[in-house]
Amino acid sequence: MTRTLLHGGLVYDGTGSPPALADVVFDGDTIIDVGHGLDGDVGIDATGHTVLPGMFDCHVHVMFSGVDYLKGLARPFSLPFYESVVNLRTTVECGITSVRDAGGADLGVATAVRQGVVPGPRMQISVSALSQTGGHGDGWMPCGSEVKLFPPHPGRPSGICDGPDEARKKTREVLRAGADVIKIMTSGGVLSPRDDPRHGHFRDAEVAVMVEEAAAMGKYVMSHAQAASGIVTALRNGVRSVEHGIYLDDEGIGLLLEKEAWLVPTMIAPRMVLAMSAGGGLLPEVVQKAHMVVAAHEAAVRKAIAAGVRIAMGTDSGVGPHGDNLDEFRLLIEAGMTPEAALHSGTGSAAGLLGVAESLGTVEPGKKADLVLAEGNVLDLAQAGGSVFRKAIRGVWIDGAQIVGC
Ligand SMILES: [Zn+2]
Secondary structure, three states, X not given: OOEEEEEEEEEOOOOOOOOEEEEEEEEOOEEEEEEOOXXXXXXXXXXXXXXXXXXXXXXXXXXXXXXXXXXXXXXOOOHHHHXXXXXXXXHHHOOEEEEEEOOOOOHHHHHHHXXXXXXXXXXXXXXXXXXXXXXXXXXXXXXXXXXOOOOOEOOEOOOEOOHHXXXXXXXXXXXXXXXXXXXXXXXXXXXXXXXXXXXXXOOHHHHHHHHHHHHHOOOOEEEEEOOHHHHHHHHHOOOOEEEEOOOOOHHHHHHHHHHOOXXXXXXXXXXXXXXXXXXXXXXXXXXXXXXXXXXXXXXXXXXXXXXXXXXXXXXXXXXXXXXXXXHHHHXXXXXXXXXHHHHHHOOHHHHHHOOOOOOOOOOXXXXXXXXXXXXXXXXXXXXXXXXXXXXOEEEEEEOOEEEEOO
16 A cells, blocks of 8 residues: 655644644555654655644535525526535535535435545535424415425425424434434524524424434434524433524533533624625525624624533535635634634534544544645634635545545
């Protein structure tokens, strides 16, 4: 086999420790050594660069390429499948080698990546997001029409369900369709015109059966949860990660800590909605809600960070353009994380949330050779913002195969 040596650079190992000078050697798909004075068959000079683990984005929508209700009505049904090819590629070019798709991508999209038909990051998919009638996933409009962000099709069942019996059946349907993780919505949201992000959705009995059915198949549940009550309902019933967490309160923070669950803040998401509102394709109710949540969201995430809650990096990319993902690190740092901790949220901590920490998330012997080479010190890049960080990415490897750079 060929041993590839990245030498002379800093290594950020993904554990939250600061970067330190070291060499990294990988052979095939596996990292075999990290240390000083190592040798290999092929050498890459990493002087002035940082080697870091392939990063994670725990909340993306690769089938979305920006949300615009009017334009959406005129878009051919199958166009998002083709656009996802570009979105997946863009994501990898950011140095993101693992994603969790929070709704939209079906088993065909994930299989195309897994079989190497299209280049892309490792994927955990949720297929369809489960929502109550009148919830964040219900596309009913006051005019009587429905505008669905995820139109159901044979590979992507409708996610609407009410009551424990329907919730159980719907969870089984989505698992049958190939979900690696069950996505539910325990509160209203910003993009849906008919609900309120301050209201909790689904009751305990419904969430309990979703978690029970997922666990029976060895899977876990992530919840879009913005209302304080919806966050608490999710955590009380065993949900593994709270997405967005806009109105997270002390009770929710206490439960996150007690249950050792993760918060995936997606700080960038309301900002993407506001940026897109300039295009005029969003309903006024949606724009108003995006303005309403930004300050509360920042305050809640700041409090959670100070309390020591486990954070995993996620962006909701797809709601806005793909490729700005790395800007989330800057926002997490502004909300009180150290740069080391912010990067940990997108490496070692995220691997823990996705249940893949044994093989991914850190630069250590025995781990998969998912690696990124970035020009400069990665702590500076994380603070500098998404576009600077992305421009500094010089190489990306997945399973030891170089996807970006040469
Ligand atoms: Zn989302």
